[in-house]
Amino acid sequence: MGPSIDRDVRRETEAALVRAEGAAARSDRRALLKRATLAGLALSAVGGLGRAGETDAASVSQPAMSPNMSVAVGPVQPFVRYDPTLQPVVPGPKNLTVSMMNATREIAQGVAMAGWTFNGTIPGPVLRAVVGDPITVTVQNEATTAHSLDLHAAQTPPDKNYAIVMPGKSFQWQFTPAYPGAFMYHCGTAPTLFHIASGLYGTIIVDPPGGWPPAQELVLIESEFYVEPGPGDVSVPDFGNLMAYGPPNYVTFNGHASQYVDQPIQVKAGQPIRLFVVNDGPNVWCSFHVVGAIFDRVYVNANPKNVLYGLQSISIGPGDGACVEFTLQEAGKYTAVNHSFGHAAHGASATIQAI
Numbered sequence: 503m504g505p506s507i508d509r510d511v512r513r514e515t516e517a518a519l520v521r522a523e524g525a526a527a528r529s530d531r532r533a534l535l536k537r538a539t540l541a542g543l544a545l546s547a548v549g550g551l552g553r554a555g556e557t558d559a560a561s562v563s564q565p566a567m568s569p570n571m572s573v574a575v576g577p578v579q580p581f582v583r584y585d586p587t588l589q590p591v592v593p594g595p596k597n598l599t600v601s602m603m604n605a606t607r608e609i610a611q612g613v614a615m616a617g618w619t620f621n622g623t624i625p626g627p628v629l630r631a632v633v634g635d636p637i638t639v640t641v642q643n644e645a646t647t648a649h650s651l652d653l654h655a656a657q658t659p660p661d662k663n664y665a666i667v668m669p670g671k672s673f674q675w676q677f678t679p680a681y682p683g684a685f686m687y688h689c690g691t692a693p694t695l696f697h698i699a700s701g702l703y704g705t706i707i708v709d710p711p712g713g714w715p716p717a718q719e720l721v722l723i724e725s726e727f728y729v730e731p732g733p734g735d736v737s738v739p740d741f742g743n744l745m746a747y748g749p750p751n752y753v754t755f756n757g758h759a760s761q762y763v764d765q766p767i768q769v770k771a772g773q774p775i776r777l778f779v780v781n782d783g784p785n786v787w788c789s790f791h792v793v794g795a796i797f798d799r800v801y802v803n804a805n806p807k808n809v810l811y812g813l814q815s816i817s818i819g820p821g822d823g824a825c826v827e828f829t830l831q832e833a834g835k836y837t838a839v840n841h842s843f844g845h846a847a848h849g850a851s852a853t854i855q856a857i
């Protein structure tokens with residue numbers, strides 16, 4: 503663990519501990535400290551948020567109550583299947599706008615979670631660009647808590663361009679992606695763990711110069727949810743369980759535990775499939791496999807220079823991505839899973855129907 507990562511972890515943990523102070527029932531501070539210490543986190547100044555340059559994230563919109571209460575419970579939005587089809591892109595300048603919004607959405611059949619979203623959906627919209635595109639990013643915070651946008655496709659000082667954006671404010675910056683890939687984006691506001699688990703995550707696909715050969719292009723974003731009962735029939739993110747490294751309640755592809763089992767992803771048999779898989783975590787590893795298929799080619803991080811052949815599965819850690827290419831020669835129902843089957847049993851399963 504490098505010094506800067508160590509510092510980030512410590513900062514997040516400190517902020518988390520302070521936020522948790524008001525949540526006496528579930529998030530006893532001493533227990534959290536003990537768990538954090540057992541986890542080997544160096545806590546030089548637990549509860550101390552006064553260091554220069556680190557006060558903004560922690561001091562805004564941090565009511566003295568459970569962090570769970572900082573998600574706004576609203577009416578449950580009607581379920582809409584997240585379209586796994588990847589839209590094509592052409593090279594050129596791009597304007598990418600994301601807006602943070604409160605929303606209460608279904609994450610599994612009959613389970614609605616009050617959370618935070620990019621553009622109203624969990625995951626946020628799939629963004630796509632090409633290496634060399636000049637990209638203008640606009641971040642609009644329409645939610646009620648301070649948020650930010652961390653774009654893994656960029657190389658930029660995070661303290662400058664992954665800035666905290668206050669509710670009602672917006673922020674704009676530019677970058678030009680240098681590497682192709684299937685990248686995560688997420689809110690980076692402390693505690694990042696809580697902001698990702700509350701729904702603020704998505705993916706940006708950066709194509710190589712010249713693009714990819716024709717194929718049926720799909721995207722699956724794995725993430726997991728940790729929830730506890732909230733007001734009424736709505737669940738809320740379970741901050742205590744998150745901090746305790748507890749098990750997730752649901753592991754999902756594209757934000758819903760059973761959407762592609764209930765409504766399979768349809769593809770054409772005998773024609774190549776290119777599937778971008780991004781693991782947005784926040785914690786769980788993905789051993790991605792398609793039952794009945796072998797990946798002809800796997801591109802680590804979805805960069806065509808990182809090619810592997812004939813794989814049964816590909817390991818994708820949180821905050822990482824891959825591109826898998828395969829062809830389903832015979833019609834039938836094939837199942838994409840996280841082959842760590844405890845996670846498949848909790849929702850990381852999708853039916854791909856070849857017709």
Ligand SMILES: [Cu+2]
Pocket residue numbers: 648649650689690691697702
């Ligand atoms: Cu956030």
